[in-house]
Each structure stands twice: as structure tokens, then as C-alpha cells.
Amino acid sequence: MNNSKTDKLILLFNKVLLSVIVMIVVFPLLYVLLASFLEPNALISKGFKINTSDWTFEGYKRILTDGTIVKGFMNSILYSTGFTIVTVLVCILAGYTLSTEGLVGRKIIMVFFLITMFFNGGLIPTYLVVRDLGMLNTIWSIIVPNAINVWFIILARTYFKSIPKELKEAARIDGASEFKIFLKIVFPLSKPIIFVLALYAFIGQWNAYFDAMIYLEDRDLYPLQLVLRSILIQNEVQPGMISDQLARAELQKISEMIKYSSIVIASLPLIVMYPFFQKYFEKGVMVGSLK
Amino acid sequence: MKVASKIKSQFEFIKQNYVLYLLLAPAVILTIIFKYVPMYGATIAFKDFSPIKGITGSEWVGFKHFTSFLTSPNFMEIFMNTLKLSSFELLIGFPIPVILALMLNQVRRAKVKKNVQLFLYAPHFISVVVVSGMVFLFLSPTGPINAILSIFLDKPISFMSDPEAFRTIYIWSGVWQGAGWASIIYVAALANVDPQLHDAATVDGASLLQRIWHIDLPTLKPVMAVLFILAAGGIMAIGFEKAYLLQTSMNLPSAEIIPTYVYKRGLQAGDYSFATAVGLFNAVINVILLVFVNQVVKKLNEGEGLL
Numbered sequence: 001m002n003n004s005k006t007d008k009l010i011l012l013f014n015k016v017l018l019s020v021i022v023m024i025v026v027f028p029l030l031y032v033l034l035a036s037f038l039e040p041n042a043l044i045s046k047g048f049k050i051n052t053s054d055w056t057f058e059g060y061k062r063i064l065t066d067g068t069i070v071k072g073f074m075n076s077i078l079y080s081t082g083f084t085i086v087t088v089l090v091c092i093l094a095g096y097t098l099s100t101e102g103l104v105g106r107k108i109i110m111v112f113f114l115i116t117m118f119f120n121g122g123l124i125p126t127y128l129v130v131r132d133l134g135m136l137n138t139i140w141s142i143i144v145p146n147a148i149n150v151w152f153i154i155l156a157r158t159y160f161k162s163i164p165k166e167l168k169e170a171a172r173i174d175g176a177s178e179f180k181i182f183l184k185i186v187f188p189l190s191k192p193i194i195f196v197l198a199l200y201a202f203i204g205q206w207n208a209y210f211d212a213m214i215y216l217e218d219r220d221l222y223p224l225q226l227v228l229r230s231i232l233i234q235n236e237v238q239p240g241m242i243s244d245q246l247a248r249a250e251l252q253k254i255s256e257m258i259k260y261s262s263i264v265i266a267s268l269p270l271i272v273m274y275p276f277f278q279k280y281f282e283k284g285v286m287v288g289s290l291k
Numbered sequence: 292m293k294v295a296s297k298i299k300s301q302f303e304f305i306k307q308n309y310v311l312y313l314l315l316a317p318a319v320i321l322t323i324i325f326k327y328v329p330m331y332g333a334t335i336a337f338k339d340f341s342p343i344k345g346i347t348g349s350e351w352v353g354f355k356h357f358t359s360f361l362t363s364p365n366f367m368e369i370f371m372n373t374l375k376l377s378s379f380e381l382l383i384g385f386p387i388p389v390i391l392a393l394m395l396n397q398v399r400r401a402k403v404k405k406n407v408q409l410f411l412y413a414p415h416f417i418s419v420v421v422v423s424g425m426v427f428l429f430l431s432p433t434g435p436i437n438a439i440l441s442i443f444l445d446k447p448i449s450f451m452s453d454p455e456a457f458r459t460i461y462i463w464s465g466v467w468q469g470a471g472w473a474s475i476i477y478v479a480a481l482a483n484v485d486p487q488l489h490d491a492a493t494v495d496g497a498s499l500l501q502r503i504w505h506i507d508l509p510t511l512k513p514v515m516a517v518l519f520i521l522a523a524g525g526i527m528a529i530g531f532e533k534a535y536l537l538q539t540s541m542n543l544p545s546a547e548i549i550p551t552y553v554y555k556r557g558l559q560a561g562d563y564s565f566a567t568a569v570g571l572f573n574a575v576i577n578v579i580l581l582v583f584v585n586q587v588v589k590k591l592n593e594g595e596g597l598l
Contacts (some may be wrong), residue, residue: 121329
């Protein structure tokens, strides 16, 4: 019985440690949220003795009046939506075909795709292809080059394999064409997988900055993440955000608030959506791991 | 005869199901253009690429660019930075999700477990720009971390300009963002353990730790093996994105890694051939590591590997 006593102690320790870990994960997020409404210095120096008078929307106001972030936000919606449509369509179609039993050349085609998971031409050669296709500085450079996602194809294929083939055979006997079978029978049944892939694609593109950084030059085309990068990392608070003559210290404070507020604005859509979609994310990971 | 009839029936299949191949066509075409053409384009590593002559027309120069990289004074530094950053990341980042999953598995109440997971996954959905931005804000001389440290220290620490601190910052911010999400797969594997195994072991007098060691951990072993090989295979392909964002002119001595170097020499300085050679060198090391780790894991894992 000595054992069960130590066991209980371990379980208690486990609970405490997990609580601490959750706090470590959540605290920075909470801090950002609070700091976007409060003067960052007030949060540090006053701690829990914050007055209602310390609340301010100054950061948000400046972001919205400047418009750079708003513009980036709209661009990101456009890019993410476009990318999601293209990549989900292409990968679902490929996954469906590869799930067909007895498909001639299935193995070779799978290897053809899988090779690209381990080998690629690298940054510069890929850039040269995009450049030579005349896609630089256009939305296509964001949408098309990464539209193929081998992992998505595998996910789709696994899903389609679970659709009973009797359904398709019945339709075939009734004289439906391959295309009609896909459109009328398979497609309506594939909403869950389309939803999961669309979520992944949208979020992935929403959070991406790298392709935009190398392929886009025109600032008007910048997605949100690239605008954020200039504000947060390169410390370029837009002149439109701070136009008034302010003392240095005041300026520093406001630019810091702008930073915290822009983090909140950029992450809000995902954080709000996230609890509703959590189980779909998990589903995606699980199916993916089955192979 | 047999072969001929097989080919004939295959031909028949393609003819009857040509629509299927049409559905596959966009994926194949995009893969050729954006994956295989660049693989061919990587030959410029062995050429002196001239934009006028194009990839095919440029002259072959053999291993010139490779030698010039390998003999350059900063080669050793960049190479070791890449290796250190990624292997430390692997050594710290790999076991934490496993431990986290084992801990989560001990939470009995399903609802509590769900909520804890909900919190732990959240940072995964934040962009790398935002995470890097948070790192800069939190660690700045006027940021909250320094505000807390000011109780003990009289001078703020300038974390982001300290080469010594770069790896720690990179790795632990990665753990903060990714460990929860990475634990999903282990949590799922643990959910498949037959509860009767645990009951039987308890009756036999096994303690909690013994049961974790002898029942839970062996369940995770195959999953761990596969994920470890994949992670180790990506060791040199370490994330360009965050390293680039977290670089400052001051922490560069430890923050410059091969992928960021390729970007700077290639796209910023226009040194296409040289940068491609560096990238190719990196990719080759990567493949060697992948094969090597696969062999080691196979030995440790009773012949079960990925390749």
C-alpha cells in the first residue's frame, strides 16, 4: 500500500506541474492582450493595481487610422482565400484519383509526389522559376507555387479510401461517368476532409510571410504578416500612426502599444475561430499520421 | 503473351478512365513546374549562372562554388551554427511533447484534459512573425522580463543583441509554441492502450511510474521512432523563417545559419550560383543524416525504421 501513497503524490505533483505549464503557455498571450489596452509601463509598474483610467484604445485607434495594417489584412484575406481554393481543389482531385483501386501507374505517381517531400531544388532555383513565369510581384506567386501539398494529397487519399466502393460501383452500373460519380457521389461525402484541408490551408497562408517577402516588392501587395514584420521586427512604425509631435518617451510608449495592438489584431481571427475548430485540427493530424 | 495482355489491359484501363488522369493532371503539372524544374535548376550550383544565357546556356564550372564556400573564412561558423541550433532543438524539443503526453494521460477527468489541451495547442496557431515579435517585445530592455529582473539587477539585459542567448531564445520560444501541439499524436497513441493492462499491472503491485515505464512508454516507441527520424532528417533544413526574424546585427555570430546565408547571398546579393551551391551542400548533408539516423533507430527499434 506504500505504492499507492507515492502514486497519489506523483499524481498531485503532475497536476501542479501541468497547471504551471498551462500558465506559462497562457500568460504571454494574456499579457499581450492586456498590454494592448493598457500602457505597457502601467502593467509592469502597477501590477494588479490598475485603475480604469489606465485603459486606452490609443494603439488600436492609430492602427485603424493609418490603414497599412487594414490594407495588409484585406490582402491576407484575398491571398488566403485564393490559396485555399486552389490548393484544396488540386489536392482533393489528386487524392481522389490516387484512392481509386486498380489505378494503372498509382505507385509511380505516388513516388513522383513523395520524392518532393525529401528533395527540392532549393530557394534560388525555385525563385528563378517563379521569376521566369512572370509571377513576381503578383498574387500568383503566393497562390500557385505552394498549391501542391503532398501531405494534403495523402490525407485526401486516406479519406476517400474509406468511402465504400459499392457506392461508386452502383453508380457505374447505372451508367454514370467517372466525372459524374465524383461530382454527385464522392464530392458531397467529402465535406469533412475538404473542411479540414481548407482550415489548414487558410491558416497556413494567413500566417506565412516568407513567400511574400521574396516574391512581392510592392508594399501595397504586402500581406498582414509582412506588414507586421516591419512594425514588430524592423521597428518601422508607420509615419501615419505617429504623426504628432511627441516627446521621445511618449513616442516610445505609443509605438509599443501599437505593436501589442497589431499582434492582437493579427491573431484575433484565429484565436476566436480556434476553440470551435479544435477537433477538426486534431482529426487532420490523426488521419495524417495513419498514412 | 502474358506481358502483352497485361499491357493491353492497362491500356484499356487508362482509356476507360482517362477522366481520372485528367483530375490528377493539375497536381502533376504543378509538381513538375514548381518542384522538378527547380531540381533541374539546381545545376546552376555547378555553373556560373548568367541571367542572359539562362540555366542551360551558362557555363559549367564544376565544384568552384562549393570549394569557395568550404574554404571561406566564415564557413565553419555558419556550418556549426546550423548544426548546433538544430541538434539542440531536436534534443530539447523532441522529448518534451512525449513527457507532456504522458502527463496529460494521467489527467482522469475528460473535460479537464480537453481544456488543458485547448490552452496548450493555442500558440501553435500564432504566426512565426507574431511569436518573434513577442520575443522582441518581452525581451527588450524596457520589456516585462527586464522589468521583473530589475528587482535583482541594476542594468537591463539586452537579450536580443547577445549571441550567447540566441539559441536559448530560439529553442525555448519554439518549445512554447509547438510542444503542446506536437504532443497530440502521443496522446492519441496512449488513448489506445488497453486499460486492462494497467489494471492487471496494478493488481500485480506495479506502481504508477512502473506502469508508465513498462506499458505507456513502449506504446509510444514506434511513433517516437518515426517522428525522430523525420525530425532528424530535417536537421539541416531547420526553419529559415524564425531564425531570420530573430536575427539582429549583434547576435549574428551565433544566429547566421546556412538557410539565412543562402537567402542573403542569393536573393539579396544576387549571387545565384554560389547560394545554390551552399543550399545543395546543406541538402546533401541532410540526406546523409536522414539515412544515418534511420539506421541507428532501426538498430534500437528492433529493425523498425522509416526507410
